[in-house]
Amino acid sequence: MAHLEAMEQMRAVSLTVFRHRRLSAKPLVIVPLTMAGEAGAPLAAMAGTSRTAPKLLVVAQPRNRDQRFAFAADLGRIVMNYIDSHRLHRREVASRVEGPTSRYTDAPQILVPNPGGIKALIDLGRMCRYRKAEGPYPVAPVVPQLGMWLTFLAETAEQAGTSMLLPVTGMLAEHWATGQSTMEDQNLASIMGWIDPPEGLSVAQAIADAENPAVCPPAGPATSPEFDKTYLAPAIRRFDDTYARGDIAATAAAEADLRELIGEQIKPTWRLMWAAVSLLRAVPEAPRTAARFERDLASFTAYSDYQDGGGLPQRKHDGAIGAARRLSRLERAQADFEADMAFDDPLALADRRSMGEAFAGVVTGAEPDRVVTTAKNRRVPRPRITVTTYDPVRLAPGVTLISPSMPNSHKALIIASVPDGASTQILVEVTGGMGRGVVPLKGSVPVLGQHMDYLPDPGWRPTPVFPEPDSMPWTHSSPADDDPDTNPEDNAAEEWGNAD
Amino acid sequence: MKAAVDERLDGLRGSAPRLTYSARSLAALENNPRCTLRAVLDASGSDKAAIAAHAGFPTPFGQSPFAIARGNVFEALVKANGCAELIRVLRETLKLTLPEVAYQDLNDVGGNASPEVRHSRTRQLLVNTALGKSPGTLYDHPMLRLQVGGHTVFLEPDLVAFRIEDRFHVVEIKSFPIIDGRADAAQVKAATTQASAYVIALRAMLADAGIGPDAVSDTMLLVAPKDFTNSPTAAFVDARKQVATLTRQLTRIEHIGDLVSLLPEDLTFDLAIDKSGRALRPAEELAEALDQVPALYRPDCLSHCEMAFFCRSRARACASLDVLGSAVREQLGGIDTATMALGLARGELTPDADQAEMAAALRHAARLRTEVLGQADGAGATA
Numbered sequence: 001m002a003h004l005e006a007m008e009q010m011r012a013v014s015l016t017v018f019r020h021r022r023l024s025a026k027p028l029v030i031v032p033l034t035m036a037g038e039a040g041a042p043l044a045a046m047a048g049t050s051r052t053a054p055k056l057l058v059v060a061q062p063r064n065r066d067q068r069f070a071f072a073a074d075l076g077r078i079v080m081n082y083i084d085s086h087r088l089h090r091r092e093v094a095s096r097v098e099g100p101t102s103r104y105t106d107a108p109q110i111l112v113p114n115p116g117g118i119k120a121l122i123d124l125g126r127m128c129r130y131r132k133a134e135g136p137y138p139v140a141p142v143v144p145q146l147g148m149w150l151t152f153l154a155e156t157a158e159q160a161g162t163s164m165l166l167p168v169t170g171m172l173a174e175h176w177a178t179g180q181s182t183m184e185d186q187n188l189a190s191i192m193g194w195i196d197p198p199e200g201l202s203v204a205q206a207i208a209d210a211e212n213p214a215v216c217p218p219a220g221p222a223t224s225p226e227f228d229k230t231y232l233a234p235a236i237r238r239f240d241d242t243y244a245r246g247d248i249a250a251t252a253a254a255e256a257d258l259r260e261l262i263g264e265q266i267k268p269t270w271r272l273m274w275a276a277v278s279l280l281r282a283v284p285e286a287p288r289t290a291a292r293f294e295r296d297l298a299s300f301t302a303y304s305d306y307q308d309g310g311g312l313p314q315r316k317h318d319g320a321i322g323a324a325r326r327l328s329r330l331e332r333a334q335a336d337f338e339a340d341m342a343f344d345d346p347l348a349l350a351d352r353r354s355m356g357e358a359f360a361g362v363v364t365g366a367e368p369d370r371v372v373t374t375a376k377n378r379r380v381p382r383p384r385i386t387v388t389t390y391d392p393v394r395l396a397p398g399v400t401l402i403s404p405s406m407p408n409s410h411k412a413l414i415i416a417s418v419p420d421g422a423s424t425q426i427l428v429e430v431t432g433g434m435g436r437g438v439v440p441l442k443g444s445v446p447v448l449g450q451h452m453d454y455l456p457d458p459g460w461r462p463t464p465v466f467p468e469p470d471s472m473p474w475t476h477s478s479p480a481d482d483d484p485d486t487n488p489e490d491n492a493a494e495e496w497g498n499a500d
Numbered sequence: 501m502k503a504a505v506d507e508r509l510d511g512l513r514g515s516a517p518r519l520t521y522s523a524r525s526l527a528a529l530e531n532n533p534r535c536t537l538r539a540v541l542d543a544s545g546s547d548k549a550a551i552a553a554h555a556g557f558p559t560p561f562g563q564s565p566f567a568i569a570r571g572n573v574f575e576a577l578v579k580a581n582g583c584a585e586l587i588r589v590l591r592e593t594l595k596l597t598l599p600e601v602a603y604q605d606l607n608d609v610g611g612n613a614s615p616e617v618r619h620s621r622t623r624q625l626l627v628n629t630a631l632g633k634s635p636g637t638l639y640d641h642p643m644l645r646l647q648v649g650g651h652t653v654f655l656e657p658d659l660v661a662f663r664i665e666d667r668f669h670v671v672e673i674k675s676f677p678i679i680d681g682r683a684d685a686a687q688v689k690a691a692t693t694q695a696s697a698y699v700i701a702l703r704a705m706l707a708d709a710g711i712g713p714d715a716v717s718d719t720m721l722l723v724a725p726k727d728f729t730n731s732p733t734a735a736f737v738d739a740r741k742q743v744a745t746l747t748r749q750l751t752r753i754e755h756i757g758d759l760v761s762l763l764p765e766d767l768t769f770d771l772a773i774d775k776s777g778r779a780l781r782p783a784e785e786l787a788e789a790l791d792q793v794p795a796l797y798r799p800d801c802l803s804h805c806e807m808a809f810f811c812r813s814r815a816r817a818c819a820s821l822d823v824l825g826s827a828v829r830e831q832l833g834g835i836d837t838a839t840m841a842l843g844l845a846r847g848e849l850t851p852d853a854d855q856a857e858m859a860a861a862l863r864h865a866a867r868l869r870t871e872v873l874g875q876a877d878g879a880g881a882t883a
């Protein structure tokens with residue numbers, strides 16, 4: 001619906017009332033650029049925690065291994081300084097799973113322009129995490145560290161609702177609907193054109209400009225082929241020539257030219273990134289974001305402790321079990337995040353209601369004193385209510401429900417759903433959140449005439465049980481399950497020639 | 501009959517030289533096969549990029565010189581010394597037991613690089629090999645030929661290998677990396693579709709010599725850089741599905757006459773290029789001509805068709821739901837435009853019988869949204 005309105009009005013409209021992602025007070029913005037055609041070869045990056053103090057890192061010859069790792073070391077220092085600045089304070093917490101423990105009080109947040117930016121960091125992480133500070137191809141110690149942290153952050157980014165590594169286009173698209181496709185929304189200049197076109201431009205002009213690399217350089221990670229051809233390739237060639245001649249002054253000049261050239265390409269994106277951050281900051285944060293952030297803090301602390309204990313780099317692949325476990329975790333996170341959003345956000349809830357995945361209505365019947373005897377011979381309150389809704393409900397009896405209209409612990413169960421003309425009568429049994437006694441606590445049972453919102457409880461599914469690695473049938477194990485460090489051949493294989 | 505169709509197609513193209521299909525443009529057939537506009541433009545050999553640009557919608561479809569250079573360097577590396585690296589990969593990575601390998605360079609024949617000459621040499625060699633009369637194993641840049649809509653298209657695979665299970669295998673050498681055994685899915689798909697054009701052409705060539713399709717495997721061999729290195733690795737990729745799809749698309753092209761006959765007699769996309777290379781055709785007139793042919797815009801046209809910006813502007817102009825993408829489209833099945841969807845949602849339009857259910861859902865959704873936004877505004881939230 002929102003997308004239709006955006007199309008009609010030619011401007012972005014809100015899709016949600018709230019911003020559902022935490023926005024750090026001090027995010028680290030990174031705009032990575034890579035070289036076309038080369039496997040994950042970084043070309044440049046602009047990084048920093050303040051709009052006015054960007055740091056530009058440039059690899060003058062991306063095919064040169066030493067220069068790549070000098071770049072990785074520079075970026076590594078920026079990222080590690082940033083991460084370390086979140087590892088100063090801990091706080092005691094009581095965790096349900098681990099018992100009393102302590103957590104850092106803040107977590108990092110790295111923002112990149114688009115999903116491609118995340119991919120570039122994944123590649124960089126993969127390239128760096130098995131490197132060693134000693135041995136035949138030594139790198140700065142910060143390089144493998146950067147590799148492991150980027151890999152960790154990228155893994156968290158796969159999980160819905162996390163906030164430690166995010167594409168800004170994704171954050172914008174979660175809150176604003178545009179009149180274009182998801183793919184086009186991944187163009188930062190374009191989605192920003194819909195939301196907040198540059199002074200004096202209409203949305204139509206802004207989005208046309210966004211696709212013209214001569215006006216809006218792409219937000220990366222790839223640079224525009226036209227730019228590569230006309231400017232970048234000659235500039236790199238000049239650098240190579242002067243370098244080959246051993247002319248130090250000319251090399252420095254050629255490098256400075258390259259920096260300037262790339263700086264001009266990257267700066268518009270840098271400014272847009274911060275403009276996007278201010279727009280997002282102006283949107284109120286959803287209440288449940290805080291609880292999700294607690295989980296980020298827990299996983300950040302856990303990984304940080306693992307690293308402090310001399311943690312090994314992540315393996316190349318999950319094994320079969322690991323992959324299944326991961327998939328199940330991601331699905332669950334997705335369902336939880338969607339439920340959180342609907343719980344917090346009336347617009348998100350309205351969407352779910354329109355699709356029949358949630359409902360709202362007035363309590364038109366109530367049996368507040370209903371008590372049943374359980375199999376264990378305990379008498380428990382099981383009040384029933386009837387909600388009359390005009391929503392196109394598609395939830396079947398047996399579905400457990402949660403409700404933003406009641407205290408958080410409220411749980412209920414659909415007993416029956418009977419269509420009645422334009423409306424539907426839904427018989428709901430309250431099953432939780434009423435205290436321990438036979439008489440429900442005050443305010444824990446909906447009353448006649450009360451307006452109720454209900455949506456399915458994403459937590460009803462049991463956690464799947466996976467076999468432990470050693471009990472795994474042999475058909476599902478593969479050599480890829482080997483720890484990378486026991487596989488030294490791969491490390492040696494990754495030598496880049498400087499001569500290509 | 502056929503000749504009449506060709507005449508119509510020539511008329512559509514006008515004075516411009518005919519562009520032939522390439523493995524790339526054939527591969528693009530897989531995307532959006534139902535679009536009449538593209539079918540007609542391609543079949544007539546029209547220059548889509550030039551037409552789109554002249555109509556005022558140039559679509560950037562360049563390849564970076566770095567990518568091109570990298571591709572060439574990598575291919576040269578794989579093929580150096582009679583494909584030494586490739587053979588190593590086939591033996592070590594794919595554990596193939598290759599007998600001794602005979603390598604044939606078909607890039608030119610005794611200094612003659614004309615496609616016809618190379619093609620007849622290719623045919624002679626490959627047919628003999630298939631019949632067991634010649635010992636070849638690896639054929640570098642063989643020249644294949646395919647009839648598409650009655651026109652000859654020459655296709656040039658990177659490499660064709662024989663003796664992998666005694667069948668021909670198309671080998672695609674690509675410079676995108678296979679990192680930890682995985683490569684970018686979209687790129688693999690594009691490579692596979694391209695390879696399936698070669699499979700079809702190879703089979704057609706052997707069929708002329710009475711050799712059955714089984715002689716050509718529909719599994720292709722992808723050779724690409726391993727991780728972040730320059731050394732190659734390889735993987736088998738099943739191309740069966742794409743071979744079938746492409747075969748179907750090619751049959752459709754044979755029936756292009758059916759589509760063309762629905763178009764106005766005098767329709768042409770001629771740009772009227774004068775001697776100095778300027779296009780004299782008024783842009784609006786060209787756009788009008790293009791508008792006569794039904795297009796089927798979808799957002800992913802942006803990544804494969806030169807006409808995309810033009811078609812998108814048309815789709816936007818009529819508020820077609822196509823601009824939002826297939827998800828929305830499917831959700832609002834039976835409704836074509838945003839104007840209609842919103843009209844139904846606001847009760848300004850009366851739905852027909854098929855739309856009644858959707859209209860009710862839309863009205864409901866609109867009401868909920870208004871309710872919430874009304875409340876949110878009241879509460880002072882920024883919405």
Ligand code: SF4
Binds near residue numbers: 532536802805808
């Ligand atoms: S861009 Fe236009 S011509 Fe090309 S496939 Fe899409 S709809 Fe057809």
